[in-house]
Amino acid sequence: MNALLEIRNLKVTFPTARGPVDVVKGLSLTLGRERLGIVGESGSGKSMTGRSILRLIRSPGRVTADEMTFNGTDLLSLSEKQMRSIRGARISMVMQDPKFSLNPVMTIGDQIAEALLTHQNLARSDIRSRTFAMLEAVRINDPERVLGLYPHEVSGGMGQRVMIAMMLIPEPDLLIADEPTSALDVSVQAQVLEIIDDLVKRKGMGLILISHDLDLVSAYCDRILVMRSGEVVEECDAGELRNARHPYTQGLLASIPRLDESRDELPVLERTGAST
Amino acid sequence: MTALAIDNLDISYGDSKVTHGIGFEVAEGESFALVGESGSGKTTVLKAIAGMAKSWTGSISVFGEPRTHGIDRAFARQCQMVFQDPYGSLHPRKTVDATLSEPLTIHGIGNSGERVDEVMQSVGLDRRFRFRFPHQLSGGQRQRVAIARALILKPRMLLLDEPTSALDVSVQAEILNLLKRLRREQGLTYLMVTHNLPVVSFLCDRLAVMRHGRVVEVADVDQLKRGELVDPYSRELTRFSASLPKT
Incomplete structure (x- = not known):
């Protein structure tokens, strides 16, 4: 299998009053056309890991890595202009909250079309038909009406589907989804994730799903990285998450209440500086 | 009753x-x-x-x-609300002490020093946080302040609006345990809004x-x-x- 993304020894550093702090401390990963959960x-x-792949970490933050290649291209040596031709077109990112990520003064149709126009030269009628098809693909039933709406006129779930449509319309090779559903209801969450899942499988994309929700990640990914203070503490197959060995992973798993909860008290993680 | x-x-x-x-x-x-x-x-x-x-x-x-x-004082003594987002529900330029003393001032209750001390202890906030601002606290600590603010008037009922949905799972566990313990110790009544059914299983x-x-x-x-x-x-x-x- 050809690696889609290869990262070795990624470090993200921010300066603070007490000297530089590494928020990502030497992370390495190899991603094929698979679904990886962080x-x-x-x-x-x-999130810093996700952002640094797209080089979205702004100064004074600094990103260094021994290697960060995407499809054989060294991402770190690209100019900002070259990077722009990768962002959106080859690697795209779905952010957490549609309320803050969509442009409030542009119609949904125009925003999706813009995502396409930025990267390709297409006739007006092609753009319209592709936008239409994309909205249908994210299961928006009446694309005709939705195209003319503004973001504040749609619900959170629909807004997030619009985001996904926008991110997927240039047909990227890699999709980074950073907490794509944490602003949504449980019932809508499942729908949105199934749409992502379906499109990722159908188009053979790579997916990096970033979330704090272990259940969700284990349900929608093949492989999982568990991170703690900038380091990967455990890597396992999604199906094996329940048998995680690292105490931190076990602690996280135990602290989630269950639907058939019978424990009187939930176990909490030991942390420095906390008081109970 | x-x-x-x-x-x-x-x-x-x-x-x-x-x-x-x-x-x-x-x-x-x-x-x-x-x-x-x-x-x-x-x-x-x-x-x-x-x-x-x-x-x-x-x-x-x-x-x-x-x-x-509308809002009335007698009711406020009986029933208080805790909001979803501890990042948004605390005044950013008021210290924990000021946030917790304000309800006491409004209701003309004295010895606020002791009451603040007592309520901070009951929600598990260390004394050293008393004169800090919200931005100097973690999400879990802020939600503890928000709960303390609701409890300082010694109400009998709390209205909880998604009290843990903005928090990490491990912090959520701490706050859920806290809510459970407070209810047991103080005989509180809870009305909680949530979309998380496992949380309901645990607390309700x-x-x-x-x-x-x-x-x-x-x-x-x-x-x-x-x-x-x-x-x-x-x-x-x-x-x-x-x-x-x-x-």
């Missing part, structure tokens, strides 16, 4:  | 009616959950009880006293499932645990929560 708590560096 | 009785409650925002004929009762000391998806009107019900959604018809009574349509005795502004089912939490909810919509919600792999 889980961890807030501050574990999982 | 009945802590909260709601009957035939219709709440409107302007011309649009958000809930239709809501009715349920919560006994004193009980922990009751309102579940449903966004837009089902569950938070609106909490707001009407708290006096933040003023345009409603029907009846709400709290510990036997009928609610007025009964639940009402809401959809499109109506209560479609009121059930015992044991029914939820055994997967024996009756209404088709409740079953669908349960299925979504259970479709993820189990231990």
Whole structure:
């Protein structure tokens, strides 16, 4: 299998008053056309990892790596202009909250079309038909009406489907989804993830799903990396997550209440500086 | 004794009616959950009880006293609300001490120094956090402050609006344990809004499932645990929560 993405020794550093702090400390991963889940708590560096792949970490943050290649292209040596031709077209990213990621003063149709126009030269009628088809693919039943709406006129679930449509319309090779459903209801969550899952499988894309929800990641990924304070503490097959060996992973798993909960108290992780 | 009785409650925002004929009762000391998806009107019900959604018809009574349509002091002493997002619900330029003392000042209660100390201890916040600002605290610590702020007037009932959905799972576990312990120690009544059914299993005795502004089912939490909810919509919600792999 040809690696789609190869990362060796990725470090993301931010300067602070007390000297530079590594928020990602030497992460390595190889991704094929598969679904990789990255889980961890807030501050574990999982989002920073996703962002650094697209080189979206702004100064004063610094990204270094021994290797970061995408399809054989060295991402770190590209100019900002070359990077723009990769972002969206080859690697795209679905963010957490559609409320903040969609342009509030542009119709949904125009936004999706823009994603396409930025990377390809197409006739107006082609753009319209592809936008249409894409909205249908994310299971929006009446694309005709939705195309003319503004983001505030649609629900959170629909907004997130619009985001996904926008991210997938240039047919990227790799999709990075950073907490794509944490702003959504449980019932809508499943729908959105199934849409992503279906499209990823059908188009043979690679997927990096970043989430704090272990259940969700184990249901929709093939392989899982568990991160804690910038480091990968455990790597396992999604199906094997229940048998995780690392105490941190076990602790996370145990702290989630179950539907048939009978424990009187939930176990909590030991952390420095916490008081109970 | 009945802590909260709601009957035939219709709440409107302007011309649009958000809930239709809501009715349920919560006994004193009980922990009751309102579940449903966004837009089902569950938070609106909490707001009407708290006096933040003023345009409603029907009846709400709290510990036997009928609610007025606004905010009143006597009610505030009995019943307090904890909001979803501890990042948004605390004043960014007030220290923990100022946040916690304010309700006491409003209600003309003295010895605030001791009361603040006491309430911080009961929610598990160390003394050294007392003069910090919200941005110097973690999400879990902030939610503890928000809970302490609600508890400082020694209310008998808490309205909890998704108190853990903005938190990490391990922090969620800490806050859920805290809520459970406080209820046991202080005999509190909880009315909690959430869309997380496992949280209901852990913390609540009964639940009402809401959809499109109506209560479609009121059930015992044991029914939820055994997967024996009756209404088709409740079953669908349960299925979504259970479709993820189990231990």
